[in-house]
Amino acid sequence: MSVRYFAALLLAVFGATAHAQGFAGMGTSADGYALPQPGTEFAFPADHGAHEDFRIEWWYLTANLRDQGGTDYGLQWTLFRSALSPESNEDWQSNQFWMGHAAITTPDAHFSTERFARGGIGQAGVTAEPFTAWIDDWQMTGIETGRLTTTGPNFAYDMEISAQGPFVPQGESGYSVKSEAGQASHYYSQPFYRIAGTLTLPDGPVEVEGQAWLDREWSSQPLSEDQTGWDWVSLHLDTGEKLMGYRLRSSIDPPYTVATWITPDGTPEPYPAGALTMTPTATSDVDGRAVPTTWRLQLSGKNLDISAAALNPQAWMDTAVSYWEGPVKVTGSHPGIGYLEMTGYD
Amino acid sequence: MVLAVDDVWKSYPGESGRIDVLRGVGLAMAAGETVALTGESGSGKSTLLHLVGGLDAPDRGVIMVGGEDIARLGDSGRAALRRDRIGVVFQQFNLIPSLDTAANIAFQARLAGRHDAAWCADLAERLGLAGQLRQFPEQLSGGQQQRVAIGRALAGRPGLVLADEPTGNLDEATGDAVLDLMLELVADTGAALLMVTHSERLAARLGRRLHLHAGEIS
Amino acid sequence: MWIAGLSALLSHWRRKPLQLATLVLGLALATALWSGVQAINSEARASYADASAALGETRYAQLLPREGEIPLARYVALRRAGGQVSPVVEGRMTLAGESWRLIGIDPLTVPGDVAPSGANIAGDLAGFLTGGGRVYAPPEATGALAQALDIPVLPADGIAPGVLFTDIGVAQRLLGLDGGISRLILRDDQPLGLPEVATLAPDLDLRRPEQGSDVARLTDSFHLNLTAFGLLSFAVGLFIVHGAIGLAFEQRRPMFRTLRALGLPMRTLVILVCLELLLFALIAGAIGMVLGYAIAAALLPDVAATLRGLYGAEVDGSLSLRPAWWLAGTAIAIGGTALAAAGAVWRVGRLPILAAAQPRAWARASERRLYVLGGGAAILALVSLTAGLFGSGLVAGFVLLGALLIAAALALPVLLHAFLTVATRKARGPLAEWFWADTRQQLPGLSLALMALLLALSANIGVGTMVASFRLTFTGWLDQRLASELYVTAETEAQAPALRAFLEPRADAVLPIWNIDGRVAGLPAEIYGVADHPTYRDSWPMLESLPDVWDLVAQGEAVLINEQLARREGIGPGDPLSLPGAWEAQIGGVYSDYGNPVGQVLVGLPHLVARFPDIEKRRFGVRIAPERTADLARALRDEFGLPAQNMIDQASLKAFSLQIFERTFTVTAALNVLTLSVAGFAILTSLLTLAAVRQPQLAPVWALGLTRRRLAALELARALLLAALTILAAIPVGLLLSWTLLAVINVEAFGWRLPMFLFPRDWLVLGLLSLMAAALAALWPARKLARTPPAELLKIFVNER
Structure with a gap:
């Protein structure tokens, strides 16, 4: 298939990059779409489903896995939704656009693939009850306990998940501010999944188990024009505590950082902007791109000073919208494992 | 008189106007007479021969x-x-x-309707062509070709035989032999010969001999 | 040395401008006809390629429905099973007075190279997918379409003529389709562990990309026909070139000798000769390309009309210049020159410096040549016979045809020589003897031109007989086939019953004409229902059938198929046939169905309706006394407001069919005339070049007592005699050719065999025309001879005055 064709296609839909910045980077206004409102209480299970009146939304699951021989793996399963216009329609005329990304990372390989679909015909979608998120044959069925499947040209996986803790609202009770200017999204996570299953790799199937983290986010507002990319981590610390943090890079201002500390029982402790510092300490060459693949993270309130290093620095998502996404190993004051995502380096 | 020519003029177009090739030529030949027409190149001998042979018409005369x-x-x-009255022998033989x-x-x-098979056979025999009757001109030597031409000229027993340098394309020995044959046969048929x-x-x-100089008999 | 040598060689042409013109013009004509045909072919093929690339036909495997369309749910189920397939909707619609093929794609799943290169779908995805959508059209058509459509029409390069691109949803709306999908493109990047397509979609037909597009397969034969004609014209042109080169080289033998004697090495001489020929080839090639372009541009609209009428294939009516075409044209000009000159150059390479004492033994050489020609003719005749007896397929058909034609051409001088030898022997009188003997001697010099004439004439007779036989058969068949006097189509499904009720008391019979499109034996086919009515029993053009076949059809126990389908699949009465809808039928009969590119099946109407209740029931054939047709049409218009195009009477339908038929052969006729003109030109140039050589041969005859006028008349008679003999020889060759076309080529190319009819009047006309052409060609040199001043002839006899 023509990569250029789809790159151009996605450029039109999402702007230059994926995830937070990319999704918010389209257009210049949210005219006609619903807007995130502070103080909105999540209503489950309805909010697990799609919010089609919002412009963008995703179901974003990452997992740190290990096989019986002690080899570490990373896994990604993402479903993006975007409304192409505020006006909703049936069948082929649907305004809903869906994109799936999936990947497996091993210490020395990275497999990724993608799918596209439009809403309205049943090829892709999310239903809240019973929970099913799908595009083609990729599925996530069940959100407390469930099954996660993906197939690609050179890999596949079939996993069981079960949540060991509650859903955790990010930001101010789920209202997550993305810049000084006040752009925001609704954002909650499920960082407490146990996950186990089979990865099918070119060399054959591998039985694995580990921890997974689901992010749910929806919004209609673009990021600021000057925001050039984003570095995001979700960490499972050995103590059972979790840390979500991100750094939005700007072409004119210093980076804007946000963090949420999550206790083992699922209580979020949101930190104000600037509390977290993220510093790249090593850069890898990924097909000619300079990508920071080791980070120093410091969170003053927790005496946290750790280093997160990529399991495989070459975990580049070579999809139509491309970015870096892969598992990390955490050392320092609070050792553990986690996932790193970086956009805007291509 | 077999042939009487009086005050014949003939001109051809040249690079600077017309050139008078014959300027009032006159001659006469009786039956059985043989006459040689000599002259340097360009004196008009061939032109006179052609006019006499009916191959071309004079301007006047x-x-x-x-x-x-x-x-x-x-x-x-x-x-x-x-066709009927004249036999010609050319320098280039010009067989068909x-x-x-x-x-x-x-x-x-045969064209003239005077074909005599016995005479033709006799001619061929005497010309030494009996062995070549079924051969085509390209298969014959120059001397043989000219002998065929002589045979052709005499086959109809014409009153006048014209020959234009008949041995000019042959070596001396062959030429002499051919001329001997021609003179002998012309004499036999009683024709007049202008050569x-x-x-x-x-x-x-x-x-007899006539000399042509600058378009006039001298 | 090189320059001096070349200029010495070229000086010959300055003195013989006619020979030069013959050479260049012959080569230019050959190149022109060949490259013109190639231009037409490549233009048409490019159009198909665009069209089938638009459908992903050439690059990707496809899943096709056995009948009707693929339901949306089937597509989604396939996607949800992991199959990477992309849906395509296609259909025809009339916009701004023209018929368009509307193609709807899903840009989110389609392989990137299927969408037209010039369409910026990605940059405008929201606009393409939502709102009213967008339509991409060939740039020149956007203006008219913008008026006819309520959504933006955008120009895009790389769209085949007559094709519109849009989103699948928009296409379904515009075509009035209800969620159905025409076909699925199978992407390359299928996921790991996906079951075989056969298991995944056993209900759909898989077509591999190498099977090509329907259009390309259907039109292959048509283009092969054109190519064969181009090749024939090229061959005829090469005869001229060969003659001109041969003569020029013959006349330059003394010059070659002199050059060699002056110290020019043999290699250099041969290279110089080749350079000279290359120069001519390039010049003539360029002229030929311009001519060829003109020919192609003039013929293309007719070809496009033919292809549209006969195959429904859209071809752009305008010609674009492709670099490959220029290259190929130049190559063919050079190749043709090389072919035509090979013998002459080879002889130059073996030329002794000193001339042989004897002039060339023409008679013996030509005798040897006759043996070679006769041998060649015999071998080719054998090849032709072998291809006819044991070969199969279109290529074997053309081998048969080509070998036959060339064998006939090679045999012609042998036959003429034999005839003239007998005539010489039988001749009485010196003039007659000379006439025949001399004619025989002229044969080698004229035989190339005569061979060209034979080729052109026999092609003309062959193709003419084929077309005329076809026309006769076709009109007779139309009379049988178009039995109803009036064909009525209801405007809507709802209107149809009322229409029928209105018609029934007013007409002798109302015969439904209802059909579905499906696939039979893997290719598109039409399945028609026929009512049990004497109209069909009496007049259907049946070729072979089981006894009481109409009863069997009425009872649903047998179906009828057209000849194309029967021949393509090698099936006939008594054989089983799988129809759409898991319908296992038995073939009861085969009927002729000329002009139809696809297979057709006729089934009993009630049985078709029972299996396909949703079939469109709008068309009827009405049996009525012909004089009442107009009144009935008027009544229908008044009662139902039916537009004229929904009521077609038999006569206009026949006229329309015949018009398509005639257009189909317009190109053939044009090429035929061109080929014949080339042959005429060949005769003219041969006679003109011979005339110069003739003088020394004629002068002695003149000197021995023939007038110039008489000689000229004999020369004219000689040319006419040879032309007449060639025309006589061309008739049997043409008939053989025609038989091959009708019984072999047509069957392979179109799927039908036609009876052969003879049209002696046409031959007579053609013969007279050719005689006139030959007479005209011979008149010029003859007149020249009659007016040659004696002084000119006398030069033959003397070198001095």
Whole structure:
């Protein structure tokens, strides 16, 4: 298939990059779409489903896995939704656009693939009850306990998940501010999944188990024009505590950082902007791109000073919208494992 | 008189106006007479021969052949004259390439309706062509070809035989032999012979000699 | 040395401008006809390629429905099973007075190279997918379409003529389709562990990309026909070139000798000769390309009309210049020159410095040549016979045809020589003997031109007989096939019953004409229902059938198929046939169905309706006394407001069918005339070049007592005689050719065999025309001879005056 064709296609839909910045980077206004409102209480299970009146939304699951021989793996399963216009329609005329990304990372390989679909015909979608998120044959069925499947040209996986803790609202009770200017999204996570299953790799199937983290986010507002990319981590610390943090890079201002500390029982402790510092300490060459693949993270309130290093620095998502996404190993004051995502380096 | 030519003029277009090739030529020949027509190149000998042979018409003057003024004849009249009364032998032989020796010898006689098979066979025999009757001109030597041409000229027993340098394309020995044959056969048929040549030696062998200089008999 | 040598060689042409013109013009004509045909072919093929690339036909495997369309749910189920397939909707619609093929794609799943290169779908995805959508059209058509559509029409390069691109949803709306999908493109990047397509979609037909597009397969034969014609014209042109080169080289033998004697090495001489020829080839090639372009541009609209009428294939009516075409044209010009000159150059390479003492033995050489020609003719005749007896397929058909034609051409001088030898022997009188003998001697010089004439004439007779036979058969068939006097189509499904009720008391019979499109034996086919009515029993053009076949059809126990389908699949009465809808039928009969590119099946109407209740029931054939047709049409218009195009009477339908038929052969006829003109030109140039050589041969005959006019008349008679003999020889060759076309080529190309009819009047006309052409060609040199001044002829006899 023509990569250029789809790159151009996605450029039109999402702007230059994926995830937070990319999704918010389209257009210049949210005219006609619903807007995130502070103080909105999540209503489950309805909010697990799609919010089609919002412009963008995703179901974003990452997992740190290990096989019986002690080899570490990373896994990604993402479903993006975007409304192409505020006006909703049936069948082929649907305004809903869906994109799936999936990947497996091993210490020395990275497999990724993608799918596209439009809403309205049943090829892709999310239903809240019973929970099913799908595009083609990729599925996530069940959100407390469930099954996660993906197939690609050179890999596949079939996993069981079960949540060991509650859903955790990010930001101010789920209202997550993305810049000084006040752009925001609704954002909650499920960082407490146990996950186990089979990865099918070119060399054959591998039985694995580990921890997974689901992010749910929806919004209609673009990021600021000057925001050039984003570095995001979700960490499972050995103590059972979790840390979500991100750094939005700007072409004119210093980076804007946000963090949420999550206790083992699922209580979020949101930190104000600037509390977290993220510093790249090593850069890898990924097909000619300079990508920071080791980070120093410091969170003053927790005496946290750790280093997160990529399991495989070459975990580049070579999809139509491309970015870096892969598992990390955490050392320092609070050792553990986690996932790193970086956009805007291509 | 077999042939009487009086005050014949002929000019051809040249680079600077017309060139008078013949300027009031006159001559006369009786039956059985042999005449050599000599002169340097360009003196008009061949032109005179062609006019006498009905191959071309004079600008003015009288050419009587067998008592008829051929200068007045049209195209078809001259063709009939050539066919019926005159035999010609050219320097280049000019046989008909698609016909064999026998057919070439008989051709003109048959055209004129005077074909005599016995005479033709006799001619071929005497010309030494009996073995070549079924051969085509391209298969014959120069001397053989000229002998065919002589046979052709005499096959119809014409009153007048014209020859234009008949041995000019042959070596001396062959030429002499061919000329001997021609003179012998012409004498046998009683025809008059007018032969153009530039060779004094050959001219001496004919009964009379006329010299053409700058378009006039001198 | 090189320059001096080349200029010496070229000086010949300055003195013989006619020979030069013959050479260049012959080569230019050959190149022109060949490259013109190639231009037409490549233009048409490019159009198909665009069209089938638009459908992903050439690059990707496809899943096709056995009948009707693929339901949306089937597509989604396939996607949800992991199959990477992309849906395509296609249909025809009339916009701004023209018929368009509307193609709807899903840009989110389609392989990137299927969408037209010039369409910026990605940059405008929201606009393409939502709102009213967008339509991409060939740039020149956007203006008219913008008026006819309520959504933006955008220009895009790389769209085949007559094709519109849009989103699948928009296409379904515009075509009035209800969620159905025409076909699925199978992407390359299928996921790991996906079951075989056969298991995944056993209900759909898989077509591999190498099977090509329907259009390309259907039109292959048509283009092969054109190519064969181009090749024939090229061959005829090469005869001229060969003659001109041969003569020029013959006349330059003394010059070659002199050059060699002056110290020019043999290699250099041969290279110089080749350079000279290359120069001519390039010049003539360029002229030929311009001519060829003009020919192609003039013929293309007719070809496009033919292809549209006969195959429904859209071809752009305008010609674009492709670099490959220029290259191929130049190559063919050079190749043709090389072919035509090979013998002459080879002889130059073996030329002794000293001339042989004897002039060339023409008679013996030509005798040897006759043996070679006769041998060649015999071998080719054998090849032709072998291809006819044991070969199969279109290529074997053309081998048969080509070998036959060349064998006939090679045999011609042999036959003429034999005839003239007998005539010479039988001739009485010196002039007759000379005439025949001389004619025979002229044969080698004229035989190339005569061979060209034979080729052109026999092609003309063959193709003419084929077309005329076809026309006769076709009109007779139309009379049988178009039995109803009036064909009525209801405007809507709802209107149809009322229409029928209105018609029934007013007409002798109302015969439904209802059909579905499906696939039979893997290719598109039409399945028609026929009512049990004497109209069909009496007049259907049946070729072979089981006894009481109409009863069997009425009872649903047998179906009828057209000849194309029967021949393509090698099936006939008594054989089983799988129809859409898991319908296992038995073939009861085969009928002729000329002009139809696809297979057709006729089934009993009630049985078709029972299996396909949703079939469109709008068309009827009405049996009525012909004089009442107009009144009935008027009544229908008044009662139902039916537009004229929904009521077609038999006569206009016939006229329309015949018009398509005639257009189909317009190109053939044009090429035929061109080929014949080339042959005429060949005769003219041969006679003109011979005339110069002839003088020394004619002069002695003149000197021995023939007038110039008489000689000229004989020369004219000679040319006419040879032309007449060639025309006589061309008739049997043409008939053989025609038989091959009708019984072999047509069957392979179109799927039908036609009876052969003879049209002696046409031959007579053609013969007279050719004689006139030959007479005209011979008149010029003959007149020249008649008017040659004696002084000119006398030069033959003397070198001095």
